[in-house]
Amino acid sequence: MRRTSIGTRASVTGGTRAARSGRMHAWMVAGALVLGTCGCTASHPARPAAAEPSPSRSSMAPGMQMTPAAQKATAVGLRIGLEELFGQDVFVGIRVTRSRLRGDPDFTQAAVSALSRNSDDLTKLFAQVYGGAQAQKFRGLWEAKQQSLIDYARAVSQHDQAAKASARSQLDAFPRQIAQYLHHLTGGKIAAGTISSRLRTHVNDLMDFTDAYAARDYATAYRIEWVDYERQFALGTVIAAGIEEDRDGHLPASFDSPLTRLRSALGELLGEHMQLVVDAMGAALRGGPEFKADAAQVNADTEQLAGAFGVLFGPQSGAKFTSVWGDHVDALVSYSGAVAAKDQKSENQALAQLSAFERHLSAFLSTSTDGRLTAPALSDVLHMHDRDLVEQLDAYARGDFTTAYNVAYEGYQHMFAVADTLSGAIGPTIAARLPKGGVQTGGGGMAGSV
Amino acid sequence: MNRLAAAPLAAVTLAAVTLAAVLVSGCGRPGHSPAAASSPRGGPATTAKPHEPPGVAGFHSVRTYDQVALPVRLQIPAIDVSTPLVKLGRLPDGSLEVPKAWDTAGWYDQGPRPGQPGPAVILWLVDSRTGPAVFYQLRTLRPGDIVRVGLADGRTLTFRVQRLQRYPKDEFPTEAVYFPTLNRELRLITCGGDFDYARHSYVDNIVVYATLAS
Numbered sequence A: 001m002r003r004t005s006i007g008t009r010a011s012v013t014g015g016t017r018a019a020r021s022g023r024m025h026a027w028m029v030a031g032a033l034v035l036g037t038c039g040c041t042a043s044h045p046a047r048p049a050a051a052e053p054s055p056s057r058s059s060m061a062p063g064m065q066m067t068p069a070a071q072k073a074t075a076v077g078l079r080i081g082l083e084e085l086f087g088q089d090v091f092v093g094i095r096v097t098r099s100r101l102r103g104d105p106d107f108t109q110a111a112v113s114a115l116s117r118n119s120d121d122l123t124k125l126f127a128q129v130y131g132g133a134q135a136q137k138f139r140g141l142w143e144a145k146q147q148s149l150i151d152y153a154r155a156v157s158q159h160d161q162a163a164k165a166s167a168r169s170q171l172d173a174f175p176r177q178i179a180q181y182l183h184h185l186t187g188g189k190i191a192a193g194t195i196s197s198r199l200r201t202h203v204n205d206l207m208d209f210t211d212a213y214a215a216r217d218y219a220t221a222y223r224i225e226w227v228d229y230e231r232q233f234a235l236g237t238v239i240a241a242g243i244e245e246d247r248d249g250h251l252p253a254s255f256d257s258p259l260t261r262l263r264s265a266l267g268e269l270l271g272e273h274m275q276l277v278v279d280a281m282g283a284a285l286r287g288g289p290e291f292k293a294d295a296a297q298v299n300a301d302t303e304q305l306a307g308a309f310g311v312l313f314g315p316q317s318g319a320k321f322t323s324v325w326g327d328h329v330d331a332l333v334s335y336s337g338a339v340a341a342k343d344q345k346s347e348n349q350a351l352a353q354l355s356a357f358e359r360h361l362s363a364f365l366s367t368s369t370d371g372r373l374t375a376p377a378l379s380d381v382l383h384m385h386d387r388d389l390v391e392q393l394d395a396y397a398r399g400d401f402t403t404a405y406n407v408a409y410e411g412y413q414h415m416f417a418v419a420d421t422l423s424g425a426i427g428p429t430i431a432a433r434l435p436k437g438g439v440q441t442g443g444g445g446m447a448g449s450v
Numbered sequence B: 001m002n003r004l005a006a007a008p009l010a011a012v013t014l015a016a017v018t019l020a021a022v023l024v025s026g027c028g029r030p031g032h033s034p035a036a037a038s039s040p041r042g043g044p045a046t047t048a049k050p051h052e053p054p055g056v057a058g059f060h061s062v063r064t065y066d067q068v069a070l071p072v073r074l075q076i077p078a079i080d081v082s083t084p085l086v087k088l089g090r091l092p093d094g095s096l097e098v099p100k101a102w103d104t105a106g107w108y109d110q111g112p113r114p115g116q117p118g119p120a121v122i123l124w125l126v127d128s129r130t131g132p133a134v135f136y137q138l139r140t141l142r143p144g145d146i147v148r149v150g151l152a153d154g155r156t157l158t159f160r161v162q163r164l165q166r167y168p169k170d171e172f173p174t175e176a177v178y179f180p181t182l183n184r185e186l187r188l189i190t191c192g193g194d195f196d197y198a199r200h201s202y203v204d205n206i207v208v209y210a211t212l213a214s
Helices: A003-004 A017-034 A075-102 A106-128 A134-157 A161-185 A191-216 A218-244 A260-288 A292-311 A317-342 A345-370 A375-397 A401-431 B132-141 B174-177
Strands: B071-076 B081-088 B105-108 B118-123 B146-151 B157-170 B184-196 B202-210
Touching: A075 A106, A075 A134, A075 A191, A075 A218, A075 A260, A075 A401, A106 A134, A106 A401, A134 A161, A134 A191, A161 A191, A191 A218, A218 A292, A260 A292, A260 A317, A260 A375, A260 A401, A260 B071, A260 B174, A292 A317, A292 A345, A317 A345, A317 A375, A345 A375, A345 A401, A375 A401, A375 B071, B071 B118, B081 B132, B118 B174, B132 B184, B132 B202, B146 B184, B157 B184
Parallel strands: B081 B105, B118 B184
Antiparallel strands: B071 B081, B071 B146, B105 B118, B146 B157, B157 B202, B184 B202
């Protein structure tokens, strides 16, 4: 029932490779359709031709989904891809930790598979720049960190102090090892000290998360997760910049252009929204005691998104966005509660509320962007996002954790396609409203010495 | 997004929307089992609650977002600047309005406020017709220098200078300076370069880029 009602606009059932590939293709086509009536695609750094065939997710690295040839990441594609994947590593890795602490082997197995998939995608991205052999070295180092974190979580769950100390020792060595690897890989363009410092903070964050979660201090745990996501997202920027710098330290103009920065920032917030809502829905479903802390972080992300729209389109638009987006979040939580309670009527009510949200937000964004985003197509894009969230919850509820993780994994990456689409329309809209030219801030009294 | 730096910002209610009540209605009907019971492999941690999970029925998504108080004062210790701030709009030609008083700086009130996501813009005269104004020394700022902005609610935000750029006015990079990238940043703008006596205008603008530190 619920799948039929949420999936009427696209025949995606989730769980199979063909279905996932089809979902990706649908996202790409939808992105082209959303912007199909405006001329704003030409200036965008990595937008696909509408008729370009979609490569399957298995052969395509994140950050490249909008690149037609998918041969080698552009500088912007590399940046977005590394931001996306290093950020995703935080959430996916923490899901492994949480399931390990809860003593849930089925759930842990699916979470580990998702973590491995993230490593696959990171490795592919490095391989495009430096070749397969170098990328495999990265993978070995990166997965050693992940294994050490799993060991740490296991040690904490078993109150095994010796194993905990051993895992901590392994994690202490990791930042220096991978920083030196990246330093040599880039011919010294990436400063080993900078990366080592950032990664040391990262592993400390994750150990602190583990300790806090084990102590049932969920508010602290999720606050740490929230901050670490931002830090690792920024790590992606730093590493991409080091890779893309020329010998004189110059980056391609598009790498840090205002439009790229807007796209990056929207991707960060929308990707985070996806991850946090997945966790909040899961906690709501199973009656997890961490729901309140999960939900607090969802709200924090919503506040930041609203603040962004308030700056982009004015305070009234920020308030309007918050209202509509709040409807979206409320409906998703309501749906989770209804599934938990096996309350079909409430499930249907929540799905109807999601449909209303899709109409309202698409109309709002279409108006805000002076029609650059077309409301019907945008509504379909939002529907895909809702469908991802509902599908992963449904899969979770029936114990199909592999499907749940796969849908959530791709749903996160799809948010970066949404960010690309939004920034491609918002950018020209905002640019047309900016002040013009320089300013006359001198009288000439000090001419000759200014 | 600099959420660590943004954390102290106060939340101010902008819209008291109360639509959420209907969104959670109908949940938690007695007699329904929690989801964990429906899992054939027993994956999610099971609880013995007869009703829906705790906290769900009472959840309402936030309907507010961080709003920063109006900026009222600018301080730049490195060049001994301390001045009140006035609001600035735009001139008919689309360029930014300029402070009318030589001893008062202004901020562009149609863009982000200092501390909000995006580049907040503060302008000041480099000189008057007869002598230096306080942004006369702006060109001497260096990366790492501190810029403080006092807010109407009594708080003070600290920005750190990242770089200084000089642009010919006829090649002013509008998007690089004004485009709202969602990073919490500050732009300090004044004039520089040669003085064109025929047009009664300096030929360049100097822009100081700073980011929120705390």
